[in-house]
Amino acid sequence: MKTEIPSINTGRLTLRPLCAADAQALFHIYQQEGVLRYFPNTKPPALERIEGFITSQQAHWEKFGYGNWGILPDGRENIAGWVGLQFLPELDETEVGFLLGKNLWGLGYATEAARASIQFGFENFKLDHIIALVHPDNLASRRVIEKCGLSYIDRLHLWGIDLLRYSLVAANKGRVLTAPGMDGR
Numbered sequence: 133m134k135t136e137i138p139s140i141n142t143g144r145l146t147l148r149p150l151c152a153a154d155a156q157a158l159f160h161i162y163q164q165e166g167v168l169r170y171f172p173n174t175k176p177p178a179l180e181r182i183e184g185f186i187t188s189q190q191a192h193w194e195k196f197g198y199g200n201w202g203i204l205p206d207g208r209e210n211i212a213g214w215v216g217l218q219f220l221p222e223l224d225e226t227e228v229g230f231l232l233g234k235n236l237w238g239l240g241y242a243t244e245a246a247r248a249s250i251q252f253g254f255e256n257f258k259l260d261h262i263i264a265l266v267h268p269d270n271l272a273s274r275r276v277i278e279k280c281g282l283s284y285i286d287r288l289h290l291w292g293i294d295l296l297r298y299s300l301v302a303a304n305k306g307r308v309l310t311a312p313g314m315d316g317r
């Protein structure tokens with residue numbers, strides 16, 4: 133049976149499953165100057181690769197129960213980017229990631245979408261923490277990550293580039309759970 137990918141309304145955005153028809157919109161977004169500037173591969177991908185990414189996301193949802201969504205701002209027909217959670221076997225950790233078309237930068241959309249993704253992850257899965265990986269010079273993304281409450285952990289070399297790793301520990305980690313009547317009060 134296929135996993136039913138949920139849609140989430142975050143206020144100004146709908147995070148909804150990626151579908152084959154989104155490839156064209158993502159193709160145009162990747163062509164925009166600067167969008168891939170801080171990615172391991174800065175060359176805009178061919179349409180076929182984007183179709184492969186969309187298919188791989190369906191498989192990721194099937195396997196882990198979470199993955200990337202398309203970001204649909206209110207009143208728009210086409211997605212403006214993607215956001216969500218990915219399991220990284222290289223690190224054995226789950227990462228929050230996001231990418232938006234340039235015309236919608238600076239509106240707080242990435243922060244809104246990333247916060248909803250993190251909340252979805254912690255509420256539905258036993259993740260003890262979620263990380264974010266970012267190029268040191270990607271100041272806008274670092275700011276988004278910090279606004280989502282993640283803290284800097286370390287610097288690592290992955291996929292051929294240097295990246296900063298940030299992490300947010302699940303809220304209930306480390307809290308001592310006390311049964312009613314057993315806390316001495």
Ligand SMILES: CC(C)(COP(=O)(O)OP(=O)(O)OC[C@H]1O[C@@H](n2cnc3c(N)ncnc32)[C@H](O)[C@@H]1OP(=O)(O)O)[C@@H](O)C(=O)NCCC(=O)NCCS
Pocket residue numbers: 166167168170230231232233236237238239240241242243244265266267270271272273275276
């Ligand atoms: C990074 C990205 C997702 C940010 O999206 P966004 O919707 O503009 O982000 P938000 O509006 O939620 O927040 C951006 C923050 O960065 C700040 N910012 C933007 N450019 C900045 C810069 N050059 N230096 C410092 N801060 C900057 C903004 O002022 C804002 O912070 P504030 O709310 O405190 O004012 C978007 O630029 C993007 O898609 N870039 C290309 C893909 C990418 O790099 N993805 C991340 C990979 S780790």
